Amino acid sequence: MTSTTPANLTGQPLPATVGGVAGAPSASRAAALAARATGGADNAPVQMTAPFTGQPITSLPQAxxxxxxxxxxxxxxxxxxxxxxxxxxxxxxxxxxxxxxxxxxxxxxxxxxxxxxxxxxxxxxxxxxxxxxxxxxxxxxxxxxxxxRAPGVIPVLTRAGELRxxxxxxxxxxxxxxxxxxxxxxxxxxxxxxxxxxxxxxxxxxxxxxxxxxxxxxxxxxxxxxxxxxxxxxxxxxxxxxxxxxxxxxxxxxxxxxxxxxxxxxxxxxxxxxxGKNPMIVLPDADIAKTAAGAVTACFSSAGQLCVSVERIYVHDSIREEFTREFVARTAAVRLGGALDYHAGMGSLTSTSQLETVTAHVEDARAKGARVLTGGRPRPDLGPLFYEPTVLTDVRPGMTPFASETFGPVVSIYGFSDITDAIERANDTPFGLNASVWTRNGRAGWEVGARLKAGTVNVNEGYAATFGTVGVPMGGMKESGAGRRNGSEGLLKYTEPQSIALQRGLALRPPKGVPGSLWARFMTLSMKLLRHLPGR
Incomplete structure (x- = not known):
């Protein structure tokens, strides 16, 4: 009997929907997309599985x-x-x-x-x-x-420009x-x-x-x-x-x-x-409810698997207790789920290796004296890769999540009394990708942000303000990267600049019969005059 079920690249029947997730695209649609990739029949395909269920998505050709x-x-x-x-x-x-x-x-x-x-x-x-x-x-x-266009070396006589x-x-x-x-x-x-x-x-x-x-x-x-x-x-x-x-x-x-x-x-x-090991600084005048809500998004979007998500929160001592209480309550209320709808606030991790990393970081901190204020455990009852959003405190040097990137739903809270100290601690990392500052005083937030060694800084936002403003560059300082995406830099990096200059009339060397010393004096006087022209 001939099967009418679509087959994947290994010739095995495909399930009706990918990943065993209700409402997901059909297996035949996933296979059609996979077939767009470059790959030959001589190379063994790789089968990928859905994080929500652990069930097959499709087989992918390998080049x-x-x-x-x-x-x-x-x-x-x-x-x-x-x-x-x-x-x-x-x-x-x-x-x-x-x-x-x-x-x-x-x-x-x-x-x-x-x-x-x-x-x-x-x-x-x-x-x-x-x-x-x-x-x-x-x-x-x-x-x-x-x-x-660019000003030429000799006005009027030199026409210069840049092509891309x-x-x-x-x-x-x-x-x-x-x-x-x-x-x-x-x-x-x-x-x-x-x-x-x-x-x-x-x-x-x-x-x-x-x-x-x-x-x-x-x-x-x-x-x-x-x-x-x-x-x-x-x-x-x-x-x-x-x-x-x-x-x-x-x-x-x-x-x-x-x-x-x-x-x-x-x-x-x-x-x-x-x-990145991205910091968030909460100044003493911050709106605690709004800041705690923003911190949930900043820390746990995409289960913390976002290069610009926050992993360290520095809160002024005068509001630390109140902020922590509010943030922990909001974090504990985050709804986990894997349905294809808008009901869940956080999904799962993407791979077994990420689950192992997150678990190892939390357990290392816990074993060395850190406190887990909420979360801190996997949720296999929901799916193979779910892990609760986790808030830690009393994290110290020598604990893995103190300085190492977790890249998962884990954040540590620290206190500070002096803003200069907070900035120095936020900058005390080999990374410099993203940072966040929260305050009712926009000018103060901007000034603190300018002192942070990060490629993007958001005031009263976790990451979305810079991430979504495509007209400004996005990228990292220090070991967080080189170059930028977005903005004009994100376009021009893909080009080779070429300078072209057209010279008319006067040459850039002494005319025949004019002594070099006289030419040099003439050019010296000319350059003194040129420095006063606008645009030069």
């Missing part, structure tokens, strides 16, 4: 070295025609994609939840970020990329924790600048990136311009590093350091967003 290099070659061919289009034409594509994402968000919300284990409100954050990025570069990229050329083919290595948003934030400006893209998303959350790629082609992106390859870094990493004209990586600091050292051997540019 090998030769297939990745072929993807770069075909993308390079497609890039030439794309780069020749006016930047305004590329903007139009992004605006069409913006509209499609909003209109079709229901399916990708399901995919993000099933793949990453997020609550639906956190999945919606990804949709929001995606369309905000599309809109920003869909409106502003042509202007940012336009030729720029695309790098070529950008290699993008995307993480598992924000599969839709970080794909958009890196891929969209690369395409807007006239590049092609070869992206390697994490296997665990590859379907979200493949879904966005499918919509991009529906919005008018030429086929082959954005290629997606799947595979372990140990197998295809060399090809990615050796073939790309620019590398964009989001992930751990140790891996980022290794990639930076290797790509530098080719004198190829790169940008990195790496780890």
């Amino acid at each position: 090998d070295d030769a297939e990745v290099r072929a993807a770069f070659a075909s993308a390079r061919d497609a890039q030439r025609e794309w780069a020749a289009l006016p930047a305004t034409r590329r903007q139009q594509f992004l605006m069409r994609l913006h509209d499609l994402v909003l209109a079709r968000q229901a399916e990708v919300l399901d995919l993000v939840q099933v793949e990453a284990g997020k609550a639906r409100i956190d999945a919606f954050d990804e949709v929001s970020a995606t369309v905000l990025v599309a809109a920003y570069y869909g409106k502003h990229s042509a202007k940012i990329l336009s030729p720029r 050329h695309p790098k070529g083919v950008v290699g993008i290595i995307s993480p598992w924790n924000y599969p839709l948003a970080l794909t958009a934030m890196d891929v969209f400006p690369a395409l807007a600048a006239g590049n092609a893209v070869v992206q390697k998303p994490d296997n665990q959350t590859a379907l979200s990136a493949l879904w966005l790629q499918e919509l991009a082609e529906e919005a008018g992106l030429p086929s082959g311009l954005w290629r997606i390859v799947l595979g372990r870094g140990s197998r295809i990493g060399d090809a990615l590093l050796e073939e790309c004209d620019y590398l964009c990586f989001t992930g751990s600091t140790p891996t980022g350091k290794d990639l930076a050292g290797r790509i530098a051997q080719r004198l190829t540019s790169y940008s990195l967003e790496l780890g």
Whole structure:
């Protein structure tokens, strides 16, 4: 008897819905998305499972070295025609994609939840970020990329300007924790600048990136311009590093350091967003109820698996007890769940390794004398990777969560009496990605924020104010990364600047018969006069 059940890449029947999650997209739809990725029949596929249930999502084709290099070659061919289009034409594509994402968000919300284990409100954050990025570069990229005039060395006689050329083919290595948003934030400006893209998303959350790629082609992106390859870094990493004209990586600091050292051997540019141990400072005049509510979002969105989420809270001693009581109560009230709806406040962790890390950090702190004010335990009754949002206090040096990034729903509370001391403690970390300041005095919050060594600082918000303001750069100081995404910097990093100057009339060397000493005196006088001209 012939089965009519769709088959995955191993030939085995697929369940009716992916991951065994009620209401999830069909298995055949997941398989169709997976088939968009570059990979050959000779390579064993990898089966991914849903964090909510531990059940299969789909099997993903895995590329090998030769297939990745072929993807770069075909993308390079497609890039030439794309780069020749006016930047305004590329903007139009992004605006069409913006509209499609909003209109079709229901399916990708399901995919993000099933793949990453997020609550639906956190999945919606990804949709929001995606369309905000599309809109920003869909409106502003042509202007940012336009030729720029510059004052010539000799007024009137020297005409100078700056052009921006695309790098070529950008290699993008995307993480598992924000599969839709970080794909958009890196891929969209690369395409807007006239590049092609070869992206390697994490296997665990590859379907979200493949879904966005499918919509991009529906919005008018030429086929082959954005290629997606799947595979372990140990197998295809060399090809990615050796073939790309620019590398964009989001992930751990140790891996980022290794990639930076290797790509530098080719004198190829790169940008990195790496780890963080993000602080939050609560000043004595802060609104306690609003601050506690904001802290819940800042610490536990996406189960704390967000590069910019808060892991350390410094509260002024005068309000520490009251704030802690309010924050703990709100944290304990967070509803956990894995349904594809908006009822849960927090979902699950994404992988077994993340659950092991979170558990190890909490247990190490507990064993060494820290107190667990709420949470502090896994919830296998809800699903294999659920862990309660956890608040710790009395965390000291030598305890793992004191200085190491947990990347999970765990936060430690500390007191302070002097703001300078709080700032120094907040800065006492090798990381510098994001920070947060809470106060009723906006000017004071801005001044404290300016003293924090972090690439983004939010006042009376955890991370969303800077994360959602696409017109400003986002990235890390110190070991939290190099380069920036978003804003003009997030676009121009994907370009090569070229200076062109046209010289008329007077040469920049002494005319025939004029002594060098006389020429030097003339030029000295000229430069004294030029310094007073505006724009120089």
